[in-house]
Amino acid sequence: MLRAAPSLLRRSARAYSSSSSHVKVAVLGAAGGIGQPLSLLCKLSDSIDEVACYDVVGTPGVAADLSHCPTKAVITGDLPSAGTWPPSGNSGLERTLTGASVVVIPAGVPRKPGMTRDDLFNTNASIVQTLVEGCAKYCPDATLAIISNPVNSTVPIAAEVLKKAGVYKPAKLCGVTTLDVCRANTFLAEKLGCSPKDIDVTVIGGHAGITILPLLSQVPGASSLPADVLDALTVRIQFGGDEVVKAKAGSGSATLSMAYAGYLFTEGVIKAMRGEEVVQCAYVESTLTSAQYFASPCKFGPDGGVAEVLPFGPLSSYEQGWLDKLLPDLQKQIDKGISFVK
Ligand SMILES: NC(=O)c1ccc[n+]([C@@H]2O[C@H](COP(=O)([O-])OP(=O)(O)OC[C@H]3O[C@@H](n4cnc5c(N)ncnc54)[C@H](O)[C@@H]3O)[C@@H](O)[C@H]2O)c1
Numbered sequence: 001m002l003r004a005a006p007s008l009l010r011r012s013a014r015a016y017s018s019s020s021s022h023v024k025v026a027v028l029g030a031a032g033g034i035g036q037p038l039s040l041l042c043k044l045s046d047s048i049d050e051v052a053c054y055d056v057v058g059t060p061g062v063a064a065d066l067s068h069c070p071t072k073a074v075i076t077g078d079l080p081s082a083g084t085w086p087p088s089g090n091s092g093l094e095r096t097l098t099g100a101s102v103v104v105i106p107a108g109v110p111r112k113p114g115m116t117r118d119d120l121f122n123t124n125a126s127i128v129q130t131l132v133e134g135c136a137k138y139c140p141d142a143t144l145a146i147i148s149n150p151v152n153s154t155v156p157i158a159a160e161v162l163k164k165a166g167v168y169k170p171a172k173l174c175g176v177t178t179l180d181v182c183r184a185n186t187f188l189a190e191k192l193g194c195s196p197k198d199i200d201v202t203v204i205g206g207h208a209g210i211t212i213l214p215l216l217s218q219v220p221g222a223s224s225l226p227a228d229v230l231d232a233l234t235v236r237i238q239f240g241g242d243e244v245v246k247a248k249a250g251s252g253s254a255t256l257s258m259a260y261a262g263y264l265f266t267e268g269v270i271k272a273m274r275g276e277e278v279v280q281c282a283y284v285e286s287t288l289t290s291a292q293y294f295a296s297p298c299k300f301g302p303d304g305g306v307a308e309v310l311p312f313g314p315l316s317s318y319e320q321g322w323l324d325k326l327l328p329d330l331q332k333q334i335d336k337g338i339s340f341v342k
């Protein structure tokens, strides 16, 4: 087993402590490329009792479709106003969010070749702002998992919205960086000739290009790879998203791997709520570096929030070089998000 500092999902043998509580997961953007397979994975999960699908189009159909899967989770599908599934007098974002323990947000436009994630800011910033205003109103205690790009800026946007509404709880707001961890584990395992299941790379920083920093030096076996191989791996992980955008040639960005990663993150939050010990990387408000928000391993607690932002461990001089380089970039993207709401 090749393990670095804990990051993806760590479990203990502790028994579930509150397995009787009703777990409702809301997916905002549920009719999209990520939202549909993510809602399916939630519907298939034994640990989720209710999946509320919300989008500006298509959710009555998505919900009706998913409802035929013979699993326990109850499914609803809402649009902003009329057209819910199953039909109900109480529709829209309110029905979706009321009682939600976890809200996963993959709403917004994806990249096309030649675009950066920051090019999505103008469209996605206001989408995230509006949806998080709804969360502040209808489920202020839920854990919010932000997938919509640019994550480096949309998480600060969400924080400012929640602050304005007087319900900001830093521990309950996370940017989802799990796909970076998945890529790091997959690409490193290919190089080492082992199973990705036996690798758990800590990935720190943010979620865009050089702000993504995998700490390969912490993985036994990887540290002995030649410097040029480590460099190529690091850059491939940083730009893994571009690989998919290019291959999809204009039809979007990663959806299936992101749905898997988004589900893993959600499952981690729910396991922590049920008393398991869970450590996974997430982009959260942080004092570990000069950047106000930073991805690092986080210990999740029984309230579904981050109980402790954990230190990320020792860096090689190569990784320290990347960290020094990424911090100013990351803070700029954070500031852009903050000023959008202020
Ligand atoms: N964090 C990550 O690692 C990661 C990975 C992949 C993609 N993403 C991002 O996730 C987002 C979604 O990607 P996708 O491929 O699913 O895109 P998509 O276009 O297939 O789906 C997005 C969905 O959001 C919906 N939507 C738009 N405005 C909305 C609103 N106001 N309320 C509710 N729903 C709304 C759309 O109708 C659509 O169904 C993009 O911003 C993308 O860059 C992030």
Ligand SMILES: O=C(O)C[C@H](O)C(=O)O
Residues within 6 Å of the ligand: 110, 111, 117, 149, 179, 240, 241, 242, 244, 245, 253, 254
């Ligand atoms: O690359 C993108 O635009 C989508 C996502 O952030 C990813 O990492 O795949």
